[in-house]
Every structure is written in structure tokens, then in C-alpha cells.
Amino acid sequence: MANMHHDVDIDNPETQHEESDVNIRAIFSFAIGLFVVAAVVHVAIYFVFVYFNNREAGANAVRAYPLSIGQENRLPPEPRLQNNPKQDLRDLRAAEDRILTGYRWVDRNAGVVGIPVTEAMKLTLQRGLPSRPAAPDTPGPAAAAAPAAPGSGNRR
Numbered sequence: 001m002a003n004m005h006h007d008v009d010i011d012n013p014e015t016q017h018e019e020s021d022v023n024i025r026a027i028f029s030f031a032i033g034l035f036v037v038a039a040v041v042h043v044a045i046y047f048v049f050v051y052f053n054n055r056e057a058g059a060n061a062v063r064a065y066p067l068s069i070g071q072e073n074r075l076p077p078e079p080r081l082q083n084n085p086k087q088d089l090r091d092l093r094a095a096e097d098r099i100l101t102g103y104r105w106v107d108r109n110a111g112v113v114g115i116p117v118t119e120a121m122k123l124t125l126q127r128g129l130p131s132r133p134a135a136p137d138t139p140g141p142a143a144a145a146a147p148a149a150p151g152s153g154n155r156r
Contacts, residue, residue: 082088099114106112115123 101116101118103116104114106114
């Protein structure tokens, strides 16, 4: 059956194709016009960008405000941010280690000297901790505040 259609020669002289279906010249003219408009828009955007860039560079220039004259080196109030916190921590620990592991004057006029912690611990073990002297046989505050026994005759 598939061969039946190929063997038949259909000739219809009244049917023809349209020769003016597509205007090639109009399509190419539109494409060229579109390309030219796109190029002009790109060039215009480039010049607008250059203009805004130059304007922004001029706006960011250092301006001398009347109230800021003479205050260039003024620091903000405390507390300020640390520039190098890791180094600050190292310096703090080194200073603490010097205090804890070295001898120093606490009060030279009174003769008070700071000694290393390890030496202070050894002296404490040798001498012992200070204690209070034994109190004389006087009733303490707990004994004075105790209620009187019933029937002791303290009635009013």
C-alpha cells in the first residue's frame, strides 16, 4: 500500500506557491537596524558610566567641613576597637606572667615585696596558714540568743 501513493502522479495546475510570502529585504533591514540601535545604546551606556564614575570620584574627594578643621587626629571615646586583638592578648598574658613569676616592689616605702606564686606557695606550706588565737571561755552570741528554759522564772 505504501507504494500506491508514490506511483500516482498528482498534477493540479490551479495550485501554485506564493512568491511574496517572505520579504527577505525587510528582514535583513530590520536585523541591521536592530544591530545599529543596540550598538548606539551600548556606546551611550558606556559614556553615561564614565560620566557617573568621574562624578563619584569627585564627590569622594576629601572635603574640608568647617566643624572638622583641626580635629583630624582626635580619637573616638573609649572603649575603642582593638587593632590586633591576638597581639594584645599575648601582651596581656606576658605582663601577667611577669607579675606572677617575678619579684617586684609593691610598696617600696613600706618594704612590701611581691614574690612569685610558686615561692609564696612553698612559704605557705612551710609556715602554715595563720589562725585565730583561742577565744576565752565566754559564751558566744549563739548561747546568749538561746531562749530561756520553761519554768526558769523569767516571766514579767
